[in-house]
Amino acid sequence: MQAPVDYLLHLADNALVLGQRNAEWCGHGPILEEDIALSNNSLDLIGQARLLYQHAATLMGHGATEDTLAYFRDVPDFRNYTLCELPHLPLMAATSAGDRDFATTIVRNFLYSSLMVLVWDRLQSSQDAQLAAIAAKSLKEVRYHLRHSRDWLVRLGDGTDESHARVQAALDAFMPYTSEFWVASAQETAAQANGCGIDAAALRDDWNSIVDAALQEATLKRPADTAFLPTGKQGVHSEHLGFVLAEMQSLARQHPGATW
Amino acid sequence: MTTTLTPAEQAWHALEALSDPEIPVITLRELGILREVREGALGLEVVITPTYSGCPAMGQIEDDVKAALATAGLQATVVTQLAPAWTTDWMTEAARDKLRAYGIAPPHACASEKAGSANVVQFAARSARPEVVACPQCGSSNTTETSHFGSTACKALYRCLDCMEPFDYFKPY
Numbered sequence: 001m002q003a004p005v006d007y008l009l010h011l012a013d014n015a016l017v018l019g020q021r022n023a024e025w026c027g028h029g030p031i032l033e034e035d036i037a038l039s040n041n042s043l044d045l046i047g048q049a050r051l052l053y054q055h056a057a058t059l060m061g062h063g064a065t066e067d068t069l070a071y072f073r074d075v076p077d078f079r080n081y082t083l084c085e086l087p088h089l090p091l092m093a094a095t096s097a098g099d100r101d102f103a104t105t106i107v108r109n110f111l112y113s114s115l116m117v118l119v120w121d122r123l124q125s126s127q128d129a130q131l132a133a134i135a136a137k138s139l140k141e142v143r144y145h146l147r148h149s150r151d152w153l154v155r156l157g158d159g160t161d162e163s164h165a166r167v168q169a170a171l172d173a174f175m176p177y178t179s180e181f182w183v184a185s186a187q188e189t190a191a192q193a194n195g196c197g198i199d200a201a202a203l204r205d206d207w208n209s210i211v212d213a214a215l216q217e218a219t220l221k222r223p224a225d226t227a228f229l230p231t232g233k234q235g236v237h238s239e240h241l242g243f244v245l246a247e248m249q250s251l252a253r254q255h256p257g258a259t260w
Numbered sequence: 261m262t263t264t265l266t267p268a269e270q271a272w273h274a275l276e277a278l279s280d281p282e283i284p285v286i287t288l289r290e291l292g293i294l295r296e297v298r299e300g301a302l303g304l305e306v307v308i309t310p311t312y313s314g315c316p317a318m319g320q321i322e323d324d325v326k327a328a329l330a331t332a333g334l335q336a337t338v339v340t341q342l343a344p345a346w347t348t349d350w351m352t353e354a355a356r357d358k359l360r361a362y363g364i365a366p367p368h369a370c371a372s373e374k375a376g377s378a379n380v381v382q383f384a385a386r387s388a389r390p391e392v393v394a395c396p397q398c399g400s401s402n403t404t405e406t407s408h409f410g411s412t413a414c415k416a417l418y419r420c421l422d423c424m425e426p427f428d429y430f431k432p433y
Contacts, residue, residue, distance in 0.1 A: 040409040043316070044312060050314070133342035134313075137346075141313060144409075148409070151408075
């Protein structure tokens with residue numbers, strides 16, 4: 001049994017886009033240890049993306065490779081959650097790289113990792129044996145990502161007035177984007193139907209437990225749910241993904257097939 | 261006396277001594293990366309498994325394996341296999357001793373992964389971190405974690421509060 005290609009791309013695009021985002025900290029971390037931590041986080045995510053793209057490319061045939069999938073698809077082809085593509089800023093008006101906000105990075109990694117420990121855990125029993133194998137590896141990695149982001153969430157939330165205010169602002173800005181986790185897309189429904197995917201909505205209670213326990217420890221207030229529903233995994237993205245892809249894909253598009 | 265080795269035995273012989281590119285004191289076999297040599301659909305197959313998904317050494321490891329096989333005059337295909345997922349629990353005692361002697365604290369046993377999400381919450385909680393990592397320099401257990409992530413994806417940064425030396429800890433995976 002094989003997972004639908006679009007479902008594999010959804011999982012891969014999440015990992016690649018967030019990996020690319022977090023890699024923006026490489027050389028700019030607030031302290032050396034965090035520079036290394038975020039680079040390692042990106043390395044894991046991009047590694048997961050590669051395994052998933054390789055699997056998808058094998059199923060697709062017709063000359064598809066991990067590189068054609070990562071570098072030669074455009075914004076509407078990407079199936080990642082909108083959450084993964086947003087800049088490291090709670091205020092969308094600011095876009096300067098120099099304004100990168102570490103609290104925002106931590107909040108996003110925490111919200112995403114809290115979901116993915118559950119997703120990868122369930123996908124270990126996917127009917128798609130290769131996806132199950134990738135899930136087993138990814139689970140080991142995302143546990144470290146969750147531990148890292150959760151520790152910082154607590155340190156910042158239960159820290160100084162400024163760190164608390166910043167992490168609360170990031171939480172207020174990003175929490176509404178998590179609504180996308182729970183409304184199944186066509187590819188998720190198809191994957192669940194053939195036994196290769198999961199029912200994401202069924203993970204919601206477990207995710208709430210992980211998130212609420214950490215927010216309480218961090219003395220943060222969970223913002224109320226809103227009616228906002230992002231549509232990144234349907235291919236309808238925020239204005240930010242295009243800039244991420246432009247930077248990531250420009251070299252491969254200027255020099256197709258380049259190697260070193 | 262001449263003994264005739266099977267191709268698989270010759271391959272093991274050729275690959276036995278290959279070391280990890282990042283941690284040269286231990287071999288790929290001791291690390292559990294070099295998993296199997298078998299007669300398969302592709303002829304003689306050498307099975308390797310990646311450590312972390314994004315480990316940048318995997319390309320180098322595959323090249324090293326191919327080069328060693330070529331030097332031994334063996335026709336073999338290198339197969340990368342993900343399942344069962346690599347774990348630090350496969351590391352031999354001899355490898356752990358070598359790591360310690362090299363200045364890297366060897367990994368603890370992995371926690372049971374059967375508990376699923378409940379385990380995840382517990383893993384992330386600050387209070388549930390009982391493991392003591394002994395300093396590979398002086399043996400003291402009075403150590404502290406500087407950073408979850410170190411010089412490579414598989415290691416964390418620690419510091420000994422007795423001899424004051426910083427050191428790497430090979431994380432359980």
